[in-house]
Structure formats: C-alpha cells, structure tokens
Amino acid sequence: MFQHSSSHPIQKYMNPARLHDIKAFTKGKETPFLIIDLSRVGTLYDALQRSLKTAKIYYAVKANPETEVVKLLAQKGSYFDVASRYEIEQLLKLKISPARMSFGNTIKKAKDVQYAFKKGIRHFATDALSDLENLAKYAPGSLVTFRLLLPEGGSADWPLSRKFGADPEMVYELALEAVKKGLTPYALSFHVGSQQRDINEWDKALKTCKTLWDRLKKEGVMLSGINVGGGFPATYLHPVPETKEYGEKIKSYVTKYFGKEKLDIILEPGRSIAGDAGIIFSDVVLVSRKSEKEKVRWVYLDIGKFGGLIETLDEAIKYPILIEGKEKETQVSGVILAGPTCDSADILYEKFKYQLPNSLKAGDRALIFSTGAYTSSYSSVAFNGFPPLKVYILKK
C-alpha cells in the first residue's frame, strides 16, 4: 500500500535530496545491487546512543558485516557482538581490539572458544551446561553472559523461536556452576524478537531479570549488567515507534526494577542501524498473467528470496517498494511479487498484495527500501547460477 498512501510517503524512508545523490551514484551499475548509505549508518548509530546515553552498544555484525560499516562504527566507539570465528577474524583484520568483542553465539565448538580466547576475547554468551564446560576449560576466568529464554509475546515481525536461551531456573543453576568453574558471571541477556513493535516486552523481560538477579545475589553471585538484546526496528511498511521512545522506555523499566543499582546496560542492535541505510535496486524482468480471467499480475524482479531477500520468508518483513519514475501514478493494482529463479518457492509476496502501477513493465526499476540488514551476506553463493548480491558503499 506504500506507493500512494499518505501515511507512507517516500520521505519516511529516505530524504528526497539524498535519494537523488544515491541515484546519481548508481549510474551504469547493473541490477540487482545494494547501496549502503554510510552516513545514514552513522546517523542511526548516533540516534540510538543518544536515546540511551549510558548504554554500551554491541553492534551485531551479522546484520551487515561490510568493512566500511564496521570501520565506521568502530570509529564511533561501538562494541561488537560476533557470531562466529569468521567474524572475529574479520574484525581483528580491521584492527579492532578483542576487548571490544563479545562472542554472542551460544552455539560454538570447543575449538572456536579456544580460538577466540587465544585471540584475546574474554566475553562469551552461554545457555547450556556443555558450552559452559567448554568456556571453563578453554576460556578460563572469562566474563559470561547468560541468555534467558522468555515466553513469546508482543508483535515482532521476525519472531524468535525457542532456539536460544534457557529458562530462568536453568540459568540460575548455570550461573552458580560458572562460579564453581572459575568463570565470571557478568550479565543476563534476553531478546524480545527482531523488529519488535511492542516496547512493553522489555518491561516483562526486565522484571524476570530482576528476580533472577536478586536470587543470585543472595548466593553471592554479583552480576554487573543486563543485555537487553536487539529487536529495535528498521522502517518497513508497518509503523513502529521512534528510536527515542525505545531508549526512554527501556531506561524507565531499568530504573523501575533496578533503582539505583549500578549496572551496565548493553544493547545489541543490528537491523536498526544497518537496515534503513540500504536500498536494493532491482529491475522488473517480466510482468504476466496466468490466464485471461485472472486480474492479478505476476511481477518478477531480478532479485528474490535466495538473492538477498530471505527475510520475506512467510512474508515476514515487508519492505517499502517504489517504482522509479512512476511514483505518482494513480492507476495501481495488487500484484504477486516473485524472484527470478526457477525455484517455485522463490516468491516474495503473494498473500500481501503490493499496489504497483498498472503501467508497470519489464525493464522498470524497483527501489526496495530499508534493505541494509540481513540481505547481502545472506544471499546464495550461486543459486541457479546467479552470483551473490553486489554491494556498493556510498561514502559521502
């Protein structure tokens, strides 16, 4: 509904003057490709930091690991949440200190723990006994963040499964065990679901944390921080609260439960920093109908689910889409949007009908906004022979 709804003007996704610069930069480039507007990454980081001044921001590298993005955030003083030894290697090459990294993936091999410790990393997340045993053995004395599994709730576009975390009782046992094994319990962490639109979810989670915090305190286990995870949104079709509101409310919940207790507040944003900084440019390959009777058009783009838009799975994330030069057309109708591969599952949106111009035809150019996170590094290496999504960084 983006194209012609006054509640979703183009201004919401991109400053028109800036879009003009970006289009100039794309001249001669062959679609599909992703443009990252680096200055926007910086702006989004600053806004988040401003909204919660005392928080330590650990950028989730997986959201967008482009060198220029990581370098800029490092310059700004960001810490980094890393998901694998490969991300550690990448950051070390960029001369980022291991003291600024947290190995946030609870699923890691013994040899990955060994590698990380050897390289100087002293901060790990965990949610299971056998991983804790590896940490004690291969990363002795390190700081440990315990990941809590919370009941599902709220309105997340990309909801969490039960894959990560352990229930509070088990986390309690793990924290006691960590002390016995010579590790240093550091923080409790949770995640409310990616693109979480209901800020109250943080309230509930922090309440659970406080109960656990106090129980551990009674046993002499003094924690130092709360990691409130990611979940801060990018600007997709569904309206979301402003960054400022997230920061203020989370701060008020922390105060409500922890009062004047001195503690580190840790954020792990990815989507909210990289998402809005990206635009995918894609050409329309084919517009067709399946029969004379059917009114709905099939629109095939040169990018699909396996070329970088994997988060359209179950039509979860709905990106704003604009057809270049046809932004103001009033004759529009619903379409099914699909990717260019021979895979019949490569359909982006079928239940939700994007309203696109009736004059749409092969060769028209689609701008897919807010695609800076969870796109390029997720694209297939050679699906149907297509190369991975190209990325260009606009530095100024």
Add this chain to the structure above:
Amino acid sequence: MFQHSSSHPIQKYMNPARLHDIKAFTKGKETPFLIIDLSRVGTLYDALQRSLKTAKIYYAVKANPETEVVKLLAQKGSYFDVASRYEIEQLLKLKISPARMSFGNTIKKAKDVQYAFKKGIRHFATDALSDLENLAKYAPGSLVTFRLLLPEGGSADWPLSRKFGADPEMVYELALEAVKKGLTPYALSFHVGSQQRDINEWDKALKTCKTLWDRLKKEGVMLSGINVGGGFPATYLHPVPETKEYGEKIKSYVTKYFGKEKLDIILEPGRSIAGDAGIIFSDVVLVSRKSEKEKVRWVYLDIGKFGGLIETLDEAIKYPILIEGKEKETQVSGVILAGPTCDSADILYEKFKYQLPNSLKAGDRALIFSTGAYTSSYSSVAFNGFPPLKVYILKK
C-alpha cells in the same frame, strides 16, 4: 525414525562398502562438507535413461552445477536445462554445445535472450506474451516450449506454487502468436511438483497436453514434443516408487493419449540424478535442554538452513540422518535439530522429531544422506560469517 526402523536401513541410502570408501576419502576434512559420489551420478542417470529409453534427458543444472557432475553427464550424452546466462557461460566453458541446451527459465531479461541466441542457443521455454515478444525479436526462429500451469495435486514434498506456466487457454493463444511471429512451436511442458510421489499426476497432465495438442493441430500448429518435467524423486525418508516404475508408467500414459504419434519425450531431472549421490558430513556442536522439566533435546549441527539445507523450509524435505559409530544404539529419543547461526529461524526439524541416540554429544558426526541436489550452490555466501558449503568430488 530412520535410525532404527527396519523399513529404512542404511542399505537403502548407501551401499555399506561404498560408504566405507567415502569415509576414508573424508579423512582430515573439516566439517561441514558435501561429498559427491560421482559414480553414483552416472548410475542414477543410466537408470533413468534405461527406464525411458527413447526420452531425451535435459539435466537441470541448477540441482547441482559442479563441473565434474556436468562433465560426466555431458559424456553420457545428456542435454541440459539451463536457468540463467551464468549457467550457459559455465557450460560453454566446459565445451558443451549450445545445441544441447534449453533455456528453461521462463523469467529472463531481453539481454539474456540476446546473449543466449548469440551463443547459439535455439530452444527456449516461455509462458507469457512479453517474453514471447522478446524471443521473436532477439531469438528469431527459435524452438519454443510452452509451459502449462496445471491444477495442484498429488503428493509432492516440495510442491509447486503457481509461479510458472500459463493456463491451457493462454498457452493456446501464445502458440498461435508464436507462429505469427516466426517462432517455431516445439513442445508443451509441465511440472508435477518436485519429489512427486504420485505417478498418476503425469497421467492427468498428459491428458491436458493431448487436448491442447489436438486443438493446435487443427490450427495447423504441429508440435513435436512433450516435456514431462522433473519431479522424479531422490531417496528421502518418505518411501517413493522406483525409477523404473516412473519410466514405465509415464511411457504408458504417453501411449494412452498419443498412440503412435511421433513425438519427442523430454525429461528434466535434477534431484533424481544428483540427490542420492551426495552426503553431507556435519559435526554436532551442542546438545542441550531448555529446562530441567523438558525432555526433548536441542541438537545443534554445524550446518543449517542457510548453510545448504534450505529445503528443510517448512520441514519439506526430510533427509535420512545417521550418527557415525552410533548406528546401532537402541536408546534413542526425539530431538529438535537446528543449525549453528544466530538466526532463530535456522531450525531444521522441530515438528518432526528425529530419533537420535541418547548418548549423542558435541563432536559426534552426523551423516546427512541424499543431499547431492539443491544444497551447495544454495548456501549463503557469508551468513553469520560462515563460508559457503564446501564440496568434494569422489571420482572413483
């Protein structure tokens, strides 16, 4: 249920002596990786050709585009169904004649048609007027196969959406238009859904083809072939009929409808040729429980949905899985199987509980059978920093 059910013995997926050779070949290789048993590719191709001796086999390159696989099939006389200009480039580099290729993707840019024609390809699939216009303009005189959209049916593990094909009435119009535009109507094609277990689906589809064939004949449009698509299965957990049965039945349906009419029968297999020739080797990273009360274990492998096992989406394809050295354990219980990334959607099987040994622990090795098709080239380029799935070819 694979591990200990007599209806799914290991013999069904792999000859034990051959498995011994394969294991020897994998020594010292770091998981995860895919082994392709090249001789098996040849055997599977031969079996399919034997089951339908007069058919022309167009191998669907996208299923597994490994150079050695393509070269072997070329030596055996296979034709090739290509999905993109990149696959064409690859095959041309391997000195495969363009006369043996069909551009089977109905979604293609004008410049891709130009490219293919310039390189010598004279056989294209289509399902839409604007694509047909491109063919007339940029690939004049070429053979055209018309893709039919059939009502869904049968029991396909990876069912087709309505993404490809047009309804019979529209195909009728397209074929007449093709003649007017100087193109050469060659065949009707359809696809019954990948991993189709119900052979009767081909009966229904061929009936539709025959009606259309006769209508076009009356208009003077003489078609030359029927492309019965792919859909022939690999050996996953659900039992499937034997290759021989597919061949014999399809032949009988063609005879039933077309009698002694002289026509080319075209097959487009991918999965049934490459699938069973592959085994993915993956190490267990972590085994855990979410709470003391929950009995079900979470088992995290070092390969997941985005590392090559994308066809576990919606738990569609269920690969046979075996834990090395623990094949005969009788103490087993259901687990949730997940991948190694920080993505909460990276879960392989949760509803369907694989029965794995109670003694399972980190470091154990899982063999995932029948993973030669739609895996390696579909893996992400750098998801969470993890590199794409490595492939090793066992040539002898």
